Amino acid sequence: MLIEVVSYVLVALLTTIALLHLGWALGLSFPCANEQSLARTVVGRRGITKMPSKLATLFVVLCLVVAAYWAWRLGGHPEANNAKWYLGPIGLLIGFVFAARGVIGVLPAFERAMPEQPFLKLNRRFYSPLCLLLGLGFVSLALSLPNWTWRLGEMLG
Numbered sequence: 001m002l003i004e005v006v007s008y009v010l011v012a013l014l015t016t017i018a019l020l021h022l023g024w025a026l027g028l029s030f031p032c033a034n035e036q037s038l039a040r041t042v043v044g045r046r047g048i049t050k051m052p053s054k055l056a057t058l059f060v061v062l063c064l065v066v067a068a069y070w071a072w073r074l075g076g077h078p079e080a081n082n083a084k085w086y087l088g089p090i091g092l093l094i095g096f097v098f099a100a101r102g103v104i105g106v107l108p109a110f111e112r113a114m115p116e117q118p119f120l121k122l123n124r125r126f127y128s129p130l131c132l133l134l135g136l137g138f139v140s141l142a143l144s145l146p147n148w149t150w151r152l153g154e155m156l157g
Contacts, residue, residue, distance in 0.1 A: 003144045007075020010137045011068045013130075018064035025057035044119025067094055067138075074141035091142030099135025102128045 023030060024038065032038040039048045051057065074091045104110050105128030111120060 003141060004075050006137050006141060007071050010071035010134065010141070011075075013134065014064050014068035014071060018061050018068065021057055021061045021064065024051060025054045025061060040116040041118050041122065044114035044116040044123065046113065046115055048116060067098075067134075070094055071138065071141065074138070074145070088142045088145050091138050091145075095135045095138030095142060097135070098131045098138060102130075102132025102135055105131065 020030075024042075029035050029038045032041055035051055036049050039045075039051045043052065070091060074087060105123050111123075114120065114123065
């Protein structure tokens with residue numbers, strides 16, 4: 001039951017974030033007044049004045065949608081799982097990517113590279129902790145799969 005809740009929370013969060021990125025790819029500046037303000041809020045690179053390209057933003061959307069789908073698959077939906085051996089390892093990989101972003105986001109080198117405000121403050125308070133929690137959610141989903149360790153052994157053996 002708890003695993004299903006974790007799965008649905010991850011799906012909801014990732015889908016919401018993907019929709020925000022889709023809006024930005026389409027030219028919206030929500031929740032900011034203009035593109036420069038948005039770039040300083042969500043990207044934070046030194047001296048940034050424009051958002052990344054549409055293609056780069058759409059790639060992020062795709063990654064987020066795939067992660068949301070994977071969270072759904074890991075959430076115990078029998079029609080999606082079919083006891084696939086790769087569910088656990090890929091779930092752990094996605095968890096590692098999010099957790100790594102969460103940890104790297106508070107390192108001094110990252111903060112020196114992304115000094116723009118309000119990004120820096122938002123990254124410390126929201127972005128990095130959220131990434132870390134998303135990573136932990138994926139790891140918990142992957143480790144909750146029944147007998148996931150022997151499935152990994154099948155793959156390697």
